[in-house]
Amino acid sequence: MELIKRWARELLLFALIAVVISNVMSALRSPTLESDRLPSFELDLVAGGKLSSHRLKGAPVLIYFWGTWCPVCSAQSPAVEGVVEDVQVLSIAVNSGDEQTLQSYMRAQGYGFPVYNDVNRAWSERFQVRAFPTLFLYDAEGRLRFTEVGYTSSVGLRARLMWMSWF
Numbered sequence: 001m002e003l004i005k006r007w008a009r010e011l012l013l014f015a016l017i018a019v020v021i022s023n024v025m026s027a028l029r030s031p032t033l034e035s036d037r038l039p040s041f042e043l044d045l046v047a048g049g050k051l052s053s054h055r056l057k058g059a060p061v062l063i064y065f066w067g068t069w070c071p072v073c074s075a076q077s078p079a080v081e082g083v084v085e086d087v088q089v090l091s092i093a094v095n096s097g098d099e100q101t102l103q104s105y106m107r108a109q110g111y112g113f114p115v116y117n118d119v120n121r122a123w124s125e126r127f128q129v130r131a132f133p134t135l136f137l138y139d140a141e142g143r144l145r146f147t148e149v150g151y152t153s154s155v156g157l158r159a160r161l162m163w164m165s166w167f
Helices: 002-029 071-082 099-109 122-126 154-166
Strands: 042-044 050-052 061-066 088-094 115-118 134-138 144-149
Touching: 061 071, 071 154, 088 122, 099 115, 115 122, 134 154, 144 154
Parallel strands: 061 088, 088 115
Antiparallel strands: 042 050, 061 134, 134 144
16 A cells, blocks of 8 residues: 555656646747737638637637647647637648648548638747647737647646636
């Protein structure tokens, strides 16, 4: 029994250290934006239709930069799909092929979140995204509250949403 307690303590300590290191690394890689406000936009989505920042006002917004070629994004995307009920999502696919290729990918993976195809990298440059995935989480007033570079779990993403609603 003592051995199990010791292993549990060590595992918990390891997990805590991993979380701290991960958050420090994400903070160091986070882009510095010109403004902490959600920018105005109207974008043509891959599945058709438009998405505008005006339509998203009054609700939290997650902007998710990713690529079909990115293995970490492949792990991150299910977590993003899992929060579409709780937050407005705009995903921005970078270097991921043409519209038809991207639509096929979304269908094959079963993802329903809105996608803008950033073919010329204008949006990834605007947000100074250098690593993928990168997530920007804005509160209902349009203020940037969290930036995450790299993978974050469903639990981590939901914890950030909860934190935003409390503070």
